[in-house]
Amino acid sequence: MQRSPFDVEALGTGLAFAAALGDLDAALADSTTAVISAPPGTGKTTLVPAVVANRSEGRVIVTQPRRVAARAAARRLSELDGSPLGTRVGFTVRGERQVATDTRIEFVTAGVLLRRMLSDPGLEGTAAVIIDEVHERAIETDLLIGLLGEARQLRDDLAVIAMSATLDADRVAHVLGTDAAPAPVVTQTVPAHPLKERWMPSSAPRLDGRGVTRGFLDHVADVAVSSGRELFRTDRTADALVFAPGAREVSEIARRLHEKAGDIDVRELHGQMPAAEQDAVIRGRRADQPPRIIVTTSLAESSLTVPGVRLVVDTCLSRQPQRDAARGMSGLVTVPTSRSSAVQRAGRATRQGPGTVVRCVDERTYAAAPARPAPEIATTDLTDAALLLACWGTPGGAGLRLLDPLPADSLRDAVTVLRGLGAIDDDGRATDAGRELARIPTDPRLARALRDGSRIVGEQLAAEVVALLGGDARVADGDVAAAVSALRHRRDPEARRWTREVSRLRRFTPAGVPHRESPAADAVGLVIALAFPDRIGRRVDRSSHGATFLLASGTRAGVTGALADAEWLAIADVARAQGRAAAGTGAVIRAAAVIDEDDVERAAGHLLTDRVEAEFVDGRVTARRERRIGAILRSSAPVKAGTDGSGHDAVRRAIERNGLDVFRWSDAATHLRRRLALLHREIGDPWPDVSDKALLSDLESWLGPELTTLAGGTPASRIDLAPALRRLLPWPAATDFDALAPERLTVPSGSNVRITYPPSDDPTARPVVAVKLQECFGWAETPRVANGRVPVLFHLLSPAGRPLAVTDDLASFWSGPYAQVRAEMRGRYPKHPWPEDPWQAVPTRHTKNRAARG
Template sequence: MPPPTPTLPIAPLLPDIRRSLQAHPRLVLEAPPGAGKTTAVPLALLDAPWLQGRRIVMLEPRRVAARSAAAFMARQLGEDVGDSVGYRIRFESRISARTRIEVVTEGILTRMLQDDPLLDGVGALLFDEFHERHLAADLGLALALDVQAQLREDLRLVVMSATLDGERLARLLDAPRLSSAGRAFPVQVAHFPARRDEPLEAQARRAVEQALQQHPGDVLVFLPGQREIARVQAALQSSLEPARSAPEASCSAHAGDVEVLALHGELPVEQQSRVLQPAPAGGRRVVLATNVAESSVTLPGVRVVIDSGLAREPRFDPGSGFARLDAVAISQASADQRAGRAGRVAEGWAWRLWPQSQRLEAQRRPEIAQVELAGLALELAAWGSDALRFVDPPPPGALAAARELLQRLGALSDVGGVSASGRRMLALGTHPRLAAMLLAAPDARAQALAADLAALVEARDPLRSRGDALADRWRALAAFRSGRMPADASRAALATIDAAARQWRRRLGCTVAPPATIEAHELGDLLAHAFPDRIAARHATDALRYQLANGRMARLFEDSALRGEPWLVASELRWEPRGDALLLRAAPVDEARLRADFPDRFVEREGAVWDAQRRALVARRESRFDRIVLDSCPAGRVDPEQAAQALTDAVRELGLDVLPWSTGLRQWQARVVALGHWLPQRGLPDLSDAALLAGLDDWLRPAFAGKTRLDALDEDALGQALHACLDWSLRRELDRLVPVRIAVPSGQERRIDYALDHAGAPQPPVLAVKLQELFGLADTPRVADGRVPLTLHLLSPGGRPLQVTQDLRGFWDRTYPEVRKEMKGRYPRHPWPDDPWSATATHRAKPRGT
């Protein structure tokens, strides 16, 4: 086997890596982009004694990078892909019986671990680009650690990252940590200003044109997604010289000796490969790329990077029930990585398309903290344990909500393990909602229709008219297939949906073509299996109002095409903080089909229910579908044993604001949430509003014991219920790390205010204090073990804000002289020394006569 290329920066570290893994089964390897870790490390481990001829499996988050890494390693060995080195990605495999290094993407690794926890024939798992913090990578590492601890002590685990808190990760994994130097030339970073109201594609086009004029080499432009790439490419095609004809015109454009190329994960393999090759002699290239080019692949010849500062990352959309790809600001670590791409071959330039004043988060937030967790909960149920070592544990509230959904989908057994249906859902490799719908199709025609629905639900809306009937979208798709193009539809969007539906049919083994026409309820009858919590029945007196199976109320738009339908199922809602949700996309459902498919959810019972008008419990005999009341009549007296559950359900319907919150309790909640965000390793429970709502039965129901009215729960009882969510040791940690009050140099204690933003994320804590009380203090006070600075509201003697800052030292040096000059005459009885560093801090005015 030929040795790895000696010019790679990681080459001097390879012997240390081999020695470390000989002595210890885990390793954290930090190496910047371009160091060569992705291709050099697997090759260097092939003949390690502990491997004993077994395979190395390397997790690569992106398909482009997986193919590229396998191809490069195969060339190093003088072989074809599929011999000693191969890869497996979704719908594509290039491996053989001879394969020793297997590069896989995230879903493949999870299935390998679930199907064969012993990992027979595998000697090492390598997690590449772990800093991207994808949910599947976090789950894969947690499962691998469990396998190593329980079954395979000899299994080697290597976590490789370009930008990550390697010290924390090494401590968590109890692993050695090695760091490699990169190969980089100086990069000049500048911010390229936008013009007034200038869209991104226009700013990017100007930056590219200027970069081509001022600097040599290729230009790499980071954009959030395919849509933005297409727009910038079109803008460049119209602004540069007329393009020469090219067979690849769909993915590239030529202007003189400049070629414009796209790079993203959905391109055909041959077009991806072309982008990864050097430019022809004398030519230049502009590559428009998603963050696939951030660290996963190497582009030769790049001297200029133009960075939009955006990336498409998954965020949970409560309206759709799925994680959607949203364009969000990148982290500072990502911005530094992107800029570094300009300095790989020579001195380079990086232009950032956001204002210099904009501050970025230091590191990328892990997906596990911000996406819907039904898929993770199902994987954990199939594994048989959730007591795993996650780098960042899943938020308890989100995990509880995910398990509640899985129960509704029939994916979990009565004791919480995975059911037979749940295992079939896992085998489909998609979101449990869609898997449940696909499995519920009773015949081949219904399977083809379910494939259409899965594609429609996942795609962006193909209609410009934006009505709320899902059937209108399906009819547009059917018209597109027959060669007719609806006037208000996007051809590109319908083509994408049609291709996705074909892919679903292949996965299901369905050879029947989708129907050309459907009955009124066919879509809804299938969709009900994906959204059983969003089946809705019409209100008795309001044709636009519906009660959902989860107990919430929802409303149609005034001009809705679905007005008056007795039953609906919603695929998309807009949740409002107060009042009814809005039904954005729905389909009618046949009640007879509901009774046939969900017989156990139609129940009759007698018990205590919440009367919203009287704001009290009453005893009634009811007929229900889940939490939808179909019929109700008075019964006897309220049963105290049922009252606590009924009051808890009332809070679930009305929202947490109906509880007797005090300012102190909201502050306490904000402190708990903030500390959990700032120091996740402390293991505090998630007490955000969303998590509290999801876990009402656990923490609030016991507080309603013996009560029959909501207002019987007072502030003290609510406080006791909330405080019980933290054990004694965590309450002590909370008071130590995020105190309510802090001593200031004047000798007084002042209150720290904690708050959460509208999304439930912690805001910087605020200390409001008179300026004179901080004389002599150089550094801004901090909380959370010194990690979080307080935002100081420096007040005048009259209590008015003079300055808001997190840089107290800078205030004394630069701003205080101006403040002193202005305030000294207004407040002469208070000290305004020339030297605030040596003055005595005080909360009092000067004595009279001084």
């Protein structure tokens, strides 16, 4: 049966992008890839899927970065098409799906499509994928571009189109296509309606150690009311849009607006709202309804359109993921909005006519903001991304065409987490357990807590805790157990949304596990610890303001309230902060639960250690047997290090911690190390790296016997490192060592002068020979070491041993500067030879009389 096409002409009525459809048809006639750049509100999200569907036999999938945008776009297109939602046009987002077997266009979030591709790499039955809002640089979108590039190698008929409001089109075109044949670019611009800019900075600071200040929120509400009333007096059909960084600030500003502007319809729009309330805001209002002030997060910047807006009030603040490498934590932080995002926000006021933007900062602050937001791949935790790539068969994204590579430090941390979960092997490939975790649509750590926690505490409680940690529900006073208990008895929208998520997650729990009704605090803590074993914390300090906990990762964080009385905590959320709550640690615990010490061992078995640890005290090794959970010391007792394997290993770890300065380096050891360093620098392999970092990373290969000697009680001062370093000499190349880096140099007088090699950590210094000038008469060719690569630097000395000249070109010295040196020195040292012609003089280390006696 032939399917009826979409009426593109009717869909395009009043939409600016309709003028670019000819260019789009031409691009798709010659290529299965394309890049589309057009401003927000021009209709590309409506028209492009319909055009592509009419050209295709299979389904067209359109990705959006947010659930609300996917639902809204699907609903809008189905309404314009005149078909019920879920028939010709449908959507799939986390926890919600309206799609039929014959659906032509399916809107999804990028995350949904990524997981779909793990089970269906070729996307069978899909004719095209349209990736919308690429400019937001969400990590799922970036990864999707890479995976689709490989999918197209399996299916050259799969069309891939990238769309954006503001885009580095050429860069994306090269990634979607090839270096030789980039994807064609379709650009649509529209005349901009006039925009009036106003600047109304707050006298109160925008941010402090706890986040957005109350004074600034008051100011934003006042600006919104005054500016809104000014607009509504002349245009009752217009609405106002207020941009806030996050859902909390949205609610705070909306509450203030309700108090200040009772005659204005105040609405909220953010990702934590029920879908029906979101949709009601996006649909707009009737002309007979009062004007609206809509307070929203960044989701209204470009990924969806709110009709009727002629005024934008911008806090110029955004919430973005940020990784704290030093503390091994990540989370959302409030930062100044980039200028490109601020332009996107302001553009919402001019979509239908002239508009106004009021920025709650001064022009100088605005100009100091970053030009564009950082790609999420550069700032966020990469654990989920790393598991997905491992399951795809490209660990770390190796071989994928990505807009930006995964940062090495973040990727390394993610790999460490995944290995701790047993999700990847030593080669970075996904294990069976990892693939099982990847099938659960949540962060891998939470997936592990759901899977393993269900078997221990029951599927209901495990799903409840994971739904709370993975969702948007707030945790009052940071107490996750109390929050779970409260949500069970509440009937508000937040609780209903949490309940739906619990039901969804229970579908992914192992079959046949017990049900447990009571949300006991220790059981909640166990589930959290299964997800975040490195965040198990033990209290190390208590004061009237709260307590400080040492985490297994080594981070310290503060907490207040009832949780401060706990001995052990399983911590789900810890973030950088200041103030009393941080207890002087620079970090605050935002969500946690009490955990029993026995459950600590159950959840963090891979972090448990029971071993001898050594320290150097006055040059001698002292040892203790320590039981730890990561960085947390549970018990410690003095023992003898001994010469067995445990003592040997303990000494090695102590040297790795303290460095090589625990030893007294002899002249012979220092000289040998410098000679080796020069050859490594100038020749490379096979000559070893002898930097501190290299030596400490491979102590066993050169210091093995000495480690055992130290463990047996010998002081470090009695260890001669020269024989140990000689173990690093590469064979058979070592037979040439003395020729390549000789200890001494024979000068024309017959003296064997020691060569002073440069320090191993100074890559620019040269080997030096300090020798009496008279011993080098007639020497024309400057000697070289390292197989002729490095000339020796001569310090030519006076008879008193003071430097007269420094040169690495003896021939030039005798022919030039020597005459000046002779004029100055022969009167001062008359007993020593200063011939006019140094080329013909006999080199000597003696005075003239002594030389004459022979």
